Amino acid sequence: MEKFLELLAQMNPFDLVQVIFWGLAGAISFYFSIGNARVWTSISIGFFLIFLSQAYGINPWGHYQKLTAFHYIVGTVAIMMITHGFLEYYVFCRTFEISGNKLVVYLSTLGILALSGAFLIINPTPSPNTIRNIRMVENAIWVFLCVMNIELVRKIYQAIKDSDISKGFIAFGFVFFFILLWRASELYLQIYQWDQDWQDIIVLMTDEESDIANYMSRVQFSQEVKRYAGLLSGISVGGTFTYIYRLLK
């Protein structure tokens, strides 16, 4: 507990607020998944997993590299679950087919996470560079699937725009827009090696020099976009699920 409080004290207040908001959003979405139709389970479980992926900063065992890598893998699973859920919702809008059950979704998610954990356990401890690679892959997947989800959400809205819940999908559009900005700005920094992880790696492990000083303004802009968009993402997810919960009540 002491170590947990120590970690909280060390965290950037902005990052802490972001994690708290993701915690609230995760709780709301998980609660939403319990009382609602099966199709919502994948979506809400996915958003709940974002919280778990973002919670590495407050994880007392976060210094274990395999655990850090696991946080990022959970983030990748999160967006895949969310996309799977929206894809199912879109299929429902076109065919009105509803299949499967909640338990299978919960168990499948646990199974995927267990396999990811096993993958990390049977492989060598990831280096900081490997962890950064995993994080970059996660961001790339997030950016690609966010664009796809924005399109899916648009199509779903078109199909059901005169139903009670349609405005909720507009809210999801904003959610994915904020997440896209958040993840894309981070990916941008990673691709050009202007991210903090890379700066730490080259200082500690290589003789390489960074050109970050030449592009400081765009680096700072991207970092600000990442911070605020990340915060807005958490707030918008919590708000959206609360809004949809009220729409469906």
Added chain:
Amino acid sequence: MFLLPKGNPLFENLAVTKLKLPEVLSKLGGGGFTGYASFVFQASTVILVFEAGKLVSALHEEKSGTVRKAFEALSSLAELMVVSGSGAMNVYKLSKDLTLCIHALLEGETLYKAQELKLIDINALLKKVKEDQMNGCLRIYTDDHSAMIFYKDGNPLGFFHDGSSDIETSSSESQKIAGLPGAKIDLFSTRSVEEIMGIDLLEVTNIQKIWDTTVALHQSEIDRSTKERQERDKKQELLKLAELEEQVKAIVGEYVGKVGRGIVDKELSDNGGNACLIDEAGSVKFMNGVDRAAKLLISGTNIKAMMEKLTTAITTAKSEF
């Protein structure tokens, strides 16, 4: 219609619907019956004249005046017995002479028909019968009673009244009927006994075949009309189901939006078409399906209101089927 005096009754007012023509004719023919059997239906009368078990004459007369004789009359009788839901059979025993007179009468021609007695000069008519030396019959009748006077060569041969089984000499019954209000007369010319062919219609006609054919035709007619009714009912049911389907789509669409119609289509398709709406188990499955889909689109409050409307519409429709 042709109403003969009643004669000596053997059977009266037997329900025709319970009788089979071949059996009736077989009994009358086999028993050596002499007299006549009348079959009275709502719109027509059939008279069969038997002489010592031989069916010597058959006459079918409709209210409209149409008359059929012999084979045609038997066919008509078979058809009437099978098709009409009512009718009575009377059997009257007569003497051989009277039977011959009746036979001759049925084979003869109608000279005057349904003449109001008070409007004609009966004496002049009788004088003409005498002067023309007619063989014939003068029938005096009301709706309920009838009497006949037979003439041979213009001279009265005798009288036939209700209750008599032979030609009588007393004219009192005829005079009584003639005095009744609304009494009418018919005048028939009869053919001489020598001219009447002594054919037994039972021998030259396959009554059993006529009967079987008539029964089969009637049955096929019943089958056809039953099939038509079933098809009409089916069509009506399909129309009602289509109306109910449209009503259900309108209700679901009102709450869920345009995808509501698609949801209804899908659930109907999954449950075997719109007939499931009036089926107990099918309608429950349908409602559950709509409810499950609606949970993804609308609020619980609206789902409740929608389901109540759907239940009312389906229950009302079920009671109409």
